[in-house]
Amino acid sequence: MKPTMKDVARAAGVSVMTVSRAFRRDASISATTRDRIRAVADELGYVLDSVASNLRSQRSGFVAVVIPSINNANFADTVGALTTEIEAAGMEVLLGRSNYDMAEEERLIGQLLRRQPEALVVTGGRHTDRARQMLAGAGIPVVETWDEPARPIGHTVGFSNAAAAAMMVGHLAERGYRRIAFVGGDSSFDTRGADRRRGFVAAMEARGLDASRLITVGPPPVSMREGAAAMAMLLDTLPDTEAVMAVADPAAFGAMTECARRGISVPEDMAIAGFGNFEIAAVAEPSLTTIDPFPARIGAETGALIVRRLRDGAGDGLGDGMGDGVPTLIRVEPQLVVRASTGADIFPDGAITSPRLPRSA
Known part of the structure; x- marks a missing residue:
């Protein structure tokens, strides 16, 4: 028996x-x-x-998560940390990939909600009107991550990509660079990349600097190969450029390899910075200045928030029917990580020494 x-x-x-x-x-x-x-x-x-x-129990026992890409180390870190929190509470994660396509995200949200998840996590704060409608009426905890949307649907765990990009512009400008370019992908797909580009332009204009050096290559995510192609385009058309901010570290690394092929020294002849603090940023030669968005912390905070809401028995129209009707905002502040590619030598303890000034204007 x-x-x-x-x-x-x-x-x-x-x-x-x-x-x-x-x-x-x-x-x-x-x-x-x-x-x-x-x-x-x-x-x-x-x-x-x-x-x-x-x-x-009338419970599905899983939390649905939609991310743009499964081969991006940052999103992998977010999902990994989120999964740890969710599994510790006795639930599982069901993952969907939108491939940076808001229409595909809308389809996935509809499919996932039909399976009655305990909560739903999406990446970014921009969605189709239909997706917003479905999320707002889901009646479960809904969390938008990796962003600080102007009109949050439910809870938010993330940061302002525009402000993070402005932080990098501030660093480059303070080091004396003036002719600064931005390298990114098609902003109609990558909304977070579009926000970084917007932050770059606003910060440059606020300093009275030319913000027109914008190189766009291919759909997101921008790869190392595309970063190299973008740098080649930049050097061929705007050879007096002094510094480059890439939308993500892989693109920045690709840009550095193109400089190496052309005999252009980084950072003596060209400063290069990225975004994401990928592993490659620390091991590159020279090491890459970047922005650390703390992807694992975003995932851990998101998972812990969902577990708290479910254990409290809250269910609301802001995602989980909270009695107070107020969505939770958890801000995970990015950090500037200064390394050799923008004119500083970094020792293991993180001290910044031996600043190198860029070429004279």
């Missing part, structure tokens, strides 16, 4: 509720108790019928 949860509880000397919590990875029981219950279940040959359990 097939063993039941009651059989496991009897053999382990605990209540049926404790057995249920052990299989949900509920944090209210200790790891020792959980391991003992699961060992007893294995001995008896008990297997949790998750479908029946979810039907009884």
Whole structure:
């Protein structure tokens, strides 16, 4: 006869509720108790019928997440940290990829909501009208990440991409660079890249600098190859450029390789900066100045927020029906990471020394 949860509880000397919590990875029981219950279940040959359990509780047991790309290290870090929080609460993550396409994001949101997730996480704050309508009426926690949208649908965990780009412009300008270019992808697809470009232009104009050196290459994400192609285009058309800010680190690394091919020294002849603090930024030669958006922290904060909302039993029209009707904003402030590619030598302890000034204007 097939063993039941009651059989496991009897053999382990605990209540049926404790057995249920052990299989949900509920944090209210200790790891020792959980391991003992699961060992007893294995001995008896008990297997949790998750479908029946979810039907009884009227819960799906998963959180839906939509990201633009699965091969972007930043988004991978976000999803990894988010998953850790969600799994610790006894749920799973169901992942969808929009490929930087808002129409595809809309389709995915519709498909995922039909599966009745416990919560839904999207990347960025810009969506189609239909997607916004579906998210606003979902009745579950909805979290927009990697952005600070002007009109948040529900909760937000992220930062202003425009302000982060302005931070980088400020760094380059303070080091004496004036003829600064921006390299990015098609802004009609990559809304976060578009915000960085917007922040770049606004910061340049605020300093009275020429903000017209804008190089656009291909759809997002901009690869190393496309970064190299963009730098080649820039050097061929605007050879007096002194510094480049790329929309992301891979593009910046590609730009550095093109400079190396042409015998242009970084940073003595050309300063280059990126965005994302990818692993390649620290190991590149020269090491790459960048913006660290703390992607894992975004994921961890998002997961913890969802778990809190679900445990509080809140359900609202702002995503989860919060009684106070006020969405949560968790701001994860990006950090400027200054390295050698913009004229500074960085030692392991992070100290900045030996500044190198750019070419005279």
